[in-house]
Amino acid sequence: MxxxxxxxxxxxxxxxxxxxxxxxxxxxxxxxxxxxxxxxxxxxxxxxxxxxxxxxxxxxxxxxxxxxxxxxxxxxxxxxxxxxxxxxxxxxxxxxxxxxxxxxxxxxxxxxxxxxxxxxxxxxxxxxxxxxxxxxxxxxxxxxxxxxxxxxxxxxxxxxxxxxxxxxxxxxxxxxxxxxxxxxxxxxxxxxxxxxxxxxxxxxxxxxxxxxxxxxxxxxxxxxxxxxxxxxxxxxxxxxxxxxxxxxxxxxxxxxxxxxxxxxxxxxxxEGPETIYERETTLLTKLVAGLKEVDGVILYCADRLEHHLPVLSLNVAGMTANNVGTLLDVKFNVATRTGLQCAPRVHEQLGTKETKGTVRISLGPFNTEAQIDTVIEGLQDIVQRHGNRN
Ligand SMILES: Cc1ncc(COP(=O)(O)O)c(C=O)c1O
CATH class of the missing domain: 3.40.640.10 (Type I PLP-dependent aspartate aminotransferase-like (Major domain))
Known part of the structure; x- marks a missing residue:
């Protein structure tokens, strides 16, 4: 595997x-x-x-x-x-x-x-x-x-x-x-x-x-x-x-x-707290930059990455969050969290009812650049095969 x-x-x-x-x-x-x-x-x-x-x-x-x-x-x-x-x-x-x-x-x-x-x-x-x-x-x-x-x-x-x-x-x-x-x-x-x-x-x-x-x-x-x-x-x-x-x-x-x-x-x-934060923020920046290039991926509140944890919510146009998460898991072996993430009022305000919440990608100290590439490629593939491209 x-x-x-x-x-x-x-x-x-x-x-x-x-x-x-x-x-x-x-x-x-x-x-x-x-x-x-x-x-x-x-x-x-x-x-x-x-x-x-x-x-x-x-x-x-x-x-x-x-x-x-x-x-x-x-x-x-x-x-x-x-x-x-x-x-x-x-x-x-x-x-x-x-x-x-x-x-x-x-x-x-x-x-x-x-x-x-x-x-x-x-x-x-x-x-x-x-x-x-x-x-x-x-x-x-x-x-x-x-x-x-x-x-x-x-x-x-x-x-x-x-x-x-x-x-x-x-x-x-x-x-x-x-x-x-x-x-x-x-x-x-x-x-x-x-x-x-x-x-x-x-x-x-x-x-x-x-x-x-x-x-x-x-x-x-x-x-x-x-x-x-x-x-x-x-x-x-x-x-x-x-x-x-x-x-x-x-x-x-x-x-x-x-x-x-x-x-x-x-x-x-x-490890150094600043080093941990910087390392994960660098990965988040790469992820966001890569996903911005993928038509059909919707990112939430990711325009400014200062004052930001390495946490990103997204959806694929035309798909529920759960379906995207399942494909990421089954096809690409990427574990994310989908749905409302125990914070229902965020989703009420974002208007993510139709997609049943978002796909949340949250990075940790052991993630790598190569893994970020896999996620970007995985989402590209999911958009092409299953989503509505703009
Ligand atoms: C912002 C926030 N507050 C509180 C909690 C609850 O933490 P715990 O489940 O460890 O009690 C979480 C867990 O996801 C969280 O993200």
Missing amino acids: DELIYMDNAATAFPKPPEVLQNALDFYQTYGVNPGRSGTDLALEAEAMVTEARKTLAAFFGATGDSDRLVFTQNASDSLNIAIQGLVQEGDHVITTCLDHNSVLRPVYHLEQTGQIEATYLPFDSTGFVDPDDVAQAIQPNTRLVVMTHGSNVLGTIQPVAEIGHICRASGVAFVVDVAQTAGMFPIDMEAMKADVICFTGHKSLMGPPGIGGMYVREGVTVEPLRYGGTGVRSEYPDHLEEYPWRLECGTLNLLGIAGLLEGQRWIAK
Whole structure:
């Protein structure tokens, strides 16, 4: 069988650097006990690794406060649920955007539908960016929270979060940023962004295993816990602990995931975050230039590639996204993601109902120029045999 050309890295990065999985496994085999539960050497080693991971990630995200406010969760969806539900109160107004993923939209919609909050969903412009002025105009006296994605998982556009963060801070509105797509790919400085909370997932560009994610809550910001339970310390207290990290963490941590995430940090540092971004942006530029020459391929919001992740949405005129994706898979061994990519409002605004969404190509650190050529040739072939050329 031909080489698999994996271009669905926005869903999850694949493959993972071998050292990430090896070191996670080695650590787990050697020190895989419950940290914070006893004073044995093994438990202390496990705790030291978790502490190092909190410190490394807090610094990576530009957090200047206590690294214990870096809390581990299952993934970005989990973190966003905790942040959204832990920040808003009945009668509040929440602003989000049509670019957002269901992991933001559904918790917000649930609160809206159950009559607890009002919500505003801001559109993006024709190039795929939310206008900070729209955020400023949408703020009402009861606006409590702006929650939005840093990078669109459908269009790849990196949003002007620093400008939006400044508007929120000046208005006394909490600002939560979903960095699921950008973390590990694009620099994140939560102080410069004026973010109150950032929510990340481990298995995308942070190169960790699935099932580990987290959030950082800035000092002075109060997120109410959603869950209560065992923390391993101060067991005599009937109340769940108020201090971080326990405030938002309960039960046994995903030690294997944290060890992998920490090794992912080392891998990113070794490769150089700018080098990773530049390499993938060069491939994206080649892909876009090649596809612009193919009559019948429709690209979405790809005219400007600055402030852009290596993520591209496209369609072939006269075909559904799913049919294009299936042909890319079956004939050319290229794995992409088709459909709505968990971000239905993006597609409502793009008007991609008839094509049933888009074909999303998302690049990763192991893609090559030769693979880009194969994708361009594959799409040329699909247009010629099955599409409507202009
Ligand atoms: C922008 C964005 N936010 C949140 C998520 C959710 O991440 P997870 O599935 O790891 O919770 C994703 C995953 O695709 C995403 O692309």
